[in-house]
Structures are given as C-alpha cells and as structure tokens.
Amino acid sequence: MRRETYNEFRRLCQEHNLAATHQREKIYEALVSRPGHYSPEEIYEQVKQDLPSISLATVYKNLKTFLHAGMLREVSPHHGSWRIDANRHPHHHLVCTHCRSITDLDFDSLGPVKLHGKLPSGFRLEKFTIEAQGICKACTAAETKQH
Ligand SMILES: [Zn+2]
Ligand SMILES: [Zn+2]
Incomplete structure (x- = not known):
C-alpha cells in the first residue's frame, strides 16, 4: 500500500x-x-x-x-446492485441509462442547488446529490456504428 x-x-x-x-x-x-x-x-x-x-x-x-x-x-x-463509491470527495454522478456505467461529475461543474419552498415537515435535509442520466461515450459510439 x-x-x-x-x-x-x-x-x-x-x-x-x-x-x-x-x-x-x-x-x-x-x-x-x-x-x-x-x-x-x-x-x-x-x-x-x-x-x-x-x-x-x-x-x-x-x-x-x-x-x-x-x-x-x-x-x-x-x-439494482449495491455499489460503493471510492471517491470520498463531494461529487455528482453521470449515469448511462444504457450500460449503467457511472462517471463522477465534479461538484463545481454545477451551480449551487437550492430548494424552493418548504420541505415536508420532519424531513431533515443533509445534502443534495445530483444524478444526471444520459448515454455514455462508449454506448454512443456503439450506436453510431450500428446505423
Ligand atoms: Zn453506456
Ligand atoms: Zn462517484
């Protein structure tokens, strides 16, 4: 180590x-x-x-x-499956809806997330995590090849 x-x-x-x-x-x-x-x-x-x-x-x-x-x-x-994140720094995720691969997205690449309106009573907010979904590079390339 x-x-x-x-x-x-x-x-x-x-x-x-x-x-x-x-x-x-x-x-x-x-x-x-x-x-x-x-x-x-x-x-x-x-x-x-x-x-x-x-x-x-x-x-x-x-x-x-x-x-x-x-x-x-x-x-x-x-x-579906349980995954542990090796990246301990605050970050968001890009998830490919096709192959389910997960890519880290730098925390700073998004503006501050704000909540408008009230939270349901009794809910204690700890943090926001954004998950953006799309098609990853590999899947896009595979799709292009097929057509
Ligand atoms: Zn993919
Ligand atoms: Zn991550």
Missing part, C-alpha cells in the same frame, strides 16, 4: 472510531487504489488476491461498517 493511502486509512479510522484492522486496510486499499464505483463482489475479488482466506461476508460486513461510519458513501441505490 502506498504510504499516503495507509496514513489516510489510519487517520480515517481514528476519526470515525474504527479499529484499523489488517482486513479493513486491504478493503480500503482495494477501493481507493482504482477510482470507480464497485460492487462488494468486485472488491472481494480484489482483496482476495492479498488475503485468500477472506470471505465475501467479511467484505460485506466491513463495507457496511465503513458506510455507517461515514468513511465511504454508496452510489444511489436505484440501480
């Missing part, structure tokens, strides 16, 4: 009151070493290369712990 990643992992665990175990370290590393939005199964495949005895259930459990602690976030759950 890169020293920087390791230090970040230690700092995050401390900040969120989690024990910095070796398993968690490997799971965290698998996530942040390649930017993307991964399913627990994909993370498991990656972690298994370093820790052959780890189980999918353990990976699930630790990912849930990361999410509950606020160390990581999950991608909007409307896409």
Whole structure:
C-alpha cells in the first residue's frame, strides 16, 4: 500500500472510531487504489488476491461498517446492485441509462442547488446529490456504428 493511502486509512479510522484492522486496510486499499464505483463482489475479488482466506461476508460486513461510519458513501441505490463509491470527495454522478456505467461529475461543474419552498415537515435535509442520466461515450459510439 502506498504510504499516503495507509496514513489516510489510519487517520480515517481514528476519526470515525474504527479499529484499523489488517482486513479493513486491504478493503480500503482495494477501493481507493482504482477510482470507480464497485460492487462488494468486485472488491472481494480484489482483496482476495492479498488475503485468500477472506470471505465475501467479511467484505460485506466491513463495507457496511465503513458506510455507517461515514468513511465511504454508496452510489444511489436505484440501480439494482449495491455499489460503493471510492471517491470520498463531494461529487455528482453521470449515469448511462444504457450500460449503467457511472462517471463522477465534479461538484463545481454545477451551480449551487437550492430548494424552493418548504420541505415536508420532519424531513431533515443533509445534502443534495445530483444524478444526471444520459448515454455514455462508449454506448454512443456503439450506436453510431450500428446505423
Ligand atoms: Zn453506456
Ligand atoms: Zn462517484
């Protein structure tokens, strides 16, 4: 693991009151070493290369712990499968309606989002996340080829 990643992992665990175990370290590393939005199964495949005895259930459990602690976030759950976002910085998502690929959109590329009118009573707003849908580059290229 890169020293920087390791230090970040230690700092995050401390900040969120989690024990910095070796398993968690490997799971965290698998996530942040390649930017993307991964399913627990994909993370498991990656972690298994370093820790052959780890189980999918353990990976699930630790990912849930990361999410509950606020160390990581999950991608909007409307896409069927559970995906964890390796990008911890605030950002929006571009979702391809065709292949379901997810691309990060810089937070600054949208203006401030404002709410007009009142929230339903009792709803405590925490943040806005924008999900823009469209057709990704690869799908557009494939479509053009077909015609
Ligand atoms: Zn696509
Ligand atoms: Zn993302």
